[in-house]
Amino acid sequence: MRKQIVAGNWKMNNGLIQTESLIADLKRQTKVSNAEVMIAPTYTNLWHAFQSTKQTEIEVIAQNMHYAENGAYTGEISAGMLKSIGIQTVILGHSERRAYFNETDEALAKKVDAALAHDMRVIFCFGEELSDRKAGNEQAVVESQIKNALFHLNDAAYKDIILAYEPVWAIGTGETATPEQAQEMHAFIRKTLAQKYGNETAESVSILYGGSVKPNNAREIFSKPDVDGGLIGGASLKAEDFFAIVNSF
Numbered sequence: 152m153r154k155q156i157v158a159g160n161w162k163m164n165n166g167l168i169q170t171e172s173l174i175a176d177l178k179r180q181t182k183v184s185n186a187e188v189m190i191a192p193t194y195t196n197l198w199h200a201f202q203s204t205k206q207t208e209i210e211v212i213a214q215n216m217h218y219a220e221n222g223a224y225t226g227e228i229s230a231g232m233l234k235s236i237g238i239q240t241v242i243l244g245h246s247e248r249r250a251y252f253n254e255t256d257e258a259l260a261k262k263v264d265a266a267l268a269h270d271m272r273v274i275f276c277f278g279e280e281l282s283d284r285k286a287g288n289e290q291a292v293v294e295s296q297i298k299n300a301l302f303h304l305n306d307a308a309y310k311d312i313i314l315a316y317e318p319v320w321a322i323g324t325g326e327t328a329t330p331e332q333a334q335e336m337h338a339f340i341r342k343t344l345a346q347k348y349g350n351e352t353a354e355s356v357s358i359l360y361g362g363s364v365k366p367n368n369a370r371e372i373f374s375k376p377d378v379d380g381g382l383i384g385g386a387s388l389k390a391e392d393f394f395a396i397v398n399s400f
């Protein structure tokens with residue numbers, strides 16, 4: 152059985168005080184689904200968030216990392232550093248990283264390798280822009296993003312890979328892919344994996360959907376057979392909304 156996962160990407164939101172209070176709110180929520188729950192606070196609050204969620208079912212994860220082990224990369228954080236404070240999972244390739252920080256498929260392939268070398272799990276994000284979809288190129292774009300960053304891996308590596316399809320036009324816009332559009336793309340992603348690695352591996356990988364998932368649309372999106380959860384931005388900043396989504400399975 153594939154894991155169901157709901158991960159909250161806090162992006163560049165919440166200082167220490169807000170982080171403490173949001174985590175306190177999250178701890179007051181009740182989980183009635185089997186989904187794994189993750190939150191990704193900013194770097195400065197990772198250690199604190201990790202400590203304060205230790206006795207809970209909430210896993211604290213990172214939003215990004217560098218591929219080098221250490222060295223002259225001012226402002227960057229390595230996989231080893233994340234591991235040293237207990238972080239086991241990292242989001243890589245978010246469209247905001249690709250768009251604003253010029254992250255390329257090539258750099259992402261190196262980041263994926265570095266994370267896996269540290270036995271970390273990766274939530275690998277990808278997705279087409281609106282212009283790609285309008286031109287009917289969404290599958291070709293997604294296929295190349297996956298192939299370029301992940302297809303050098305062997306099939307055993309996929310036990311630590313979680314995929315997150317996030318159409319750029321749906322992120323933070325309030326415009327969600329329809330459940331049918333999400334299912335169609337997720338099925339295509341699984342087929343792409345199956346062609347390279349076989350059915351068993353393809354069926355074992357969790358594929359999350361991200362892009363304006365809210366309490367009022369999560370249930371329908373998560374009901375689709377190839378959608379195994381969500382990567383949640385805006386709605387992860389309110390504990391009640393986030394847990395309403397977690398409990399949508």
Ligand code: PGA
Nearest residue numbers: 322323362363383384385
């Ligand atoms: P959103 O963000 O839920 O605010 O659209 C999703 C994401 O960027 O992961």
